[in-house]
Amino acid sequence: MMMNEALLNVKDLNVSYQNLHVLFDVAIEIKEGEVVVVVGRNGAGKTTLFRTIAGFLRQDSGAITFRGQDIGHLPAYDVAVRGLKYIQQDKHVFADLSVKENLELGSYATKDYDWDRVLVHFPKLKTLMDRKGGNLSGGERQMLLMAQSLLGQPDLVLMDEPTEGLAPHVIDDLKGVFKKISEQTTLVIIEQNLPLTAEVADRVYAMKEGKIVAEIRDKQEIEDLAFEKYL
Amino acid sequence: MNHFARYVRGPLILIALLVAARYMFPNKMTFLFEVSTFGIYIIANDILYGYMGMVSFGQPFYLGIGAYAAAIYLAHIGHNIFIAISLAILAGLVTGLILGPVYIRLRGDYYALINAATCAMGLFMVEKVMLPITRGDDGLWYRARMHATPFLNLKMPGDVFWFTMIVLLIVMIFYTWLDRSTLGAAFRGMKASESKMKFLGYDTFKLRWLGYTMMCVLAALAGSLYAINYGFVNPSITEPARAAEVLVATLLGGPGSVYGPFFGTLAFLGIKDFVSNIMTRWELAVGILTIIVCFYFEGGVWGTIQTIGSKIRGRFGKKGDAAASEAAQPPKS
Numbered sequence: 001m002m003m004n005e006a007l008l009n010v011k012d013l014n015v016s017y018q019n020l021h022v023l024f025d026v027a028i029e030i031k032e033g034e035v036v037v038v039v040g041r042n043g044a045g046k047t048t049l050f051r052t053i054a055g056f057l058r059q060d061s062g063a064i065t066f067r068g069q070d071i072g073h074l075p076a077y078d079v080a081v082r083g084l085k086y087i088q089q090d091k092h093v094f095a096d097l098s099v100k101e102n103l104e105l106g107s108y109a110t111k112d113y114d115w116d117r118v119l120v121h122f123p124k125l126k127t128l129m130d131r132k133g134g135n136l137s138g139g140e141r142q143m144l145l146m147a148q149s150l151l152g153q154p155d156l157v158l159m160d161e162p163t164e165g166l167a168p169h170v171i172d173d174l175k176g177v178f179k180k181i182s183e184q185t186t187l188v189i190i191e192q193n194l195p196l197t198a199e200v201a202d203r204v205y206a207m208k209e210g211k212i213v214a215e216i217r218d219k220q221e222i223e224d225l226a227f228e229k230y231l
Numbered sequence: 232m233n234h235f236a237r238y239v240r241g242p243l244i245l246i247a248l249l250v251a252a253r254y255m256f257p258n259k260m261t262f263l264f265e266v267s268t269f270g271i272y273i274i275a276n277d278i279l280y281g282y283m284g285m286v287s288f289g290q291p292f293y294l295g296i297g298a299y300a301a302a303i304y305l306a307h308i309g310h311n312i313f314i315a316i317s318l319a320i321l322a323g324l325v326t327g328l329i330l331g332p333v334y335i336r337l338r339g340d341y342y343a344l345i346n347a348a349t350c351a352m353g354l355f356m357v358e359k360v361m362l363p364i365t366r367g368d369d370g371l372w373y374r375a376r377m378h379a380t381p382f383l384n385l386k387m388p389g390d391v392f393w394f395t396m397i398v399l400l401i402v403m404i405f406y407t408w409l410d411r412s413t414l415g416a417a418f419r420g421m422k423a424s425e426s427k428m429k430f431l432g433y434d435t436f437k438l439r440w441l442g443y444t445m446m447c448v449l450a451a452l453a454g455s456l457y458a459i460n461y462g463f464v465n466p467s468i469t470e471p472a473r474a475a476e477v478l479v480a481t482l483l484g485g486p487g488s489v490y491g492p493f494f495g496t497l498a499f500l501g502i503k504d505f506v507s508n509i510m511t512r513w514e515l516a517v518g519i520l521t522i523i524v525c526f527y528f529e530g531g532v533w534g535t536i537q538t539i540g541s542k543i544r545g546r547f548g549k550k551g552d553a554a555a556s557e558a559a560q561p562p563k564s
Contacts, residue, residue, distance in 0.1 A: 054430060080432035088430065094416075094423045096487075101416045108413040109432035148431065 007032045013062035015052050022048045024210045035187045037197045040207035046190045050158045054086035055079035085149040089160035091141045095134030110152025118150045139170035159189045198223045206230035242403035267395045268456045273492035275449035276477045281487030283442050284422035289346025290477045292353040295469030296322050297454025302464035306373040312385040316455045323451025327444030335439040350471040358466045370465025391460045410489040485531025494532040
């Protein structure tokens with residue numbers, strides 16, 4: 001693959017929930033090493049877009065290519081195995097399993113047992129290995145989900161509202177983590193926290209009523225929250 | 232501790248308790264045999280129910296598959312008990328491989344009910360459709376056709392007990408391994424969130440199929456042990472009404488726990504054995520106990536033992552940083 005070729009390419013994507021048309025001709029392009037943030041109000045179709053890319057929903061029409069390969073009709077597990085991971089919005093870790101077992105599940109699926117490479121970003125998890133997932137705080141769960149998804153060295157991670165419901169100091173910590181992780185993998189994040197978006201994003205897509213209504217590439221415009229007018 | 236010893240220690244202790252009980256209560260050998268065989272049956276159910284969250288109202292069907300496979304062979308075809316057991320295991324495997332891809336597509340109440348329907352059909356098959364082979368309600372009697380086996384003569388109930396102990400030990404070691412393995416964690420992960428497992432890269436369909444097939448094989452194995460111990464099988468073994476027994480015993484022991492099936496079996500059959508001496512409808516006592524467990528002891532007998540154990544351990548000290556650091560190491564790939 002050429003360096004300037006898109007890592008992920010979504011073209012003319014249309015998605016419906018039975019008779020309810022949710023995404024209309026959505027097109028996005030993600031290049032390797034970028035941090036792209038998708039913003040939009042509730043119901044704009046952001047999560048539907050992510051779930052379709054991740055293989056959990058089927059598109060009515062359009063194309064999704066990842067590293068030049070069509071992944072639009074692959075099941076979710078196959079998409080994950082190919083290096084495109086999705087972290088759901090609900091911060092759902094396996095509550096009855098320990099942190100260690102949660103990580104083992106991430107390792108077993110990807111055959112990547114290099115935990116040191118991952119846990120260097122989340123040192124706190126090292127002290128919580130025997131704690132059940134259900135007893136973790138919101139921030140700790142998010143860290144565990146991110147650590148789990150980084151096993152297997154994915155090329156692209158989709159994160160659905162990773163800071164939702166977290167305390168400000170935890171969000172500050174995660175901000176640093178996003179920057180470090182983005183040195184290893186490409187990140188596409190759905191985020192409602194606009195100041196955070198301004199800090200971490202290289203590019204921003206704004207969504208409204210199932211459509212991409214703007215793409216902001218200029219860093220200065222992103223820092224000035226120019227995308228706010230599209231929401 | 233030695234890696235292998237971790238999986239063997241617990242099962243060995245439980246088997247030793249059963250063996251000790253055999254000598255302490257010589258007139259309870261049938262009860263102890265039932266505990267061992269029913270224990271394997273409950274382990275089979277627990278893989279589905281406890282680990283994967285799939286409730287089945289048709290477990291007697293899978294028990295019956297093994298029992299009838301062994302019984303039909305011994306009554307009509309051959310005399311070798313080991314071949315009968317092997318055929319039962321094979322029948323369980325084939326059932327899992329054939330029915331699995333169809334049944335595991337269903338979830339929740341649909342999965343439970345399709346199993347109930349299958350169980351009812353199985354009863355009809357052995358009672359009516361296969362009458363010339365199964366002899367319907369009269370059942371199959373074949374003890375006289377069973378040939379003695381070397382080392383342990385499985386024609387004799389005393390030797391069947393020892394053979395069952397060996398089989399139970401192997402099954403429990405396997406089950407302990409499963410509980411502590413990533414495969415066991417994957418089963419539990421599916422119970423918690425199947426979509427999350429898919430996003431991690433797991434083909435959950437294949438995982439469910441594997442679990443279902445394991446269940447079929449173990450239930451069929453338990454059925455074959457019944458068949459060789461009693462030298463007789465009739466359709467009552469596949470009665471849908473008996474599906475509740477296996478669910479209640481699993482619940483009593485503590486679903487999804489490594490020693491839950493053993494203690495659940497012991498509690499269920501123990502109450503049945505004890506209460507049936509006092510009153511005819513022993514089911515009433517089991518029913519009341521099940522309600523109490525549901526409301527106050529969610530983890531069942533084994534869960535309660537664990538809770539008490541961890542409270543005692545908590546009183547006598549905590550793990551240090553060294554232990555935490557050791558825990559942060561990944562398993563050997």
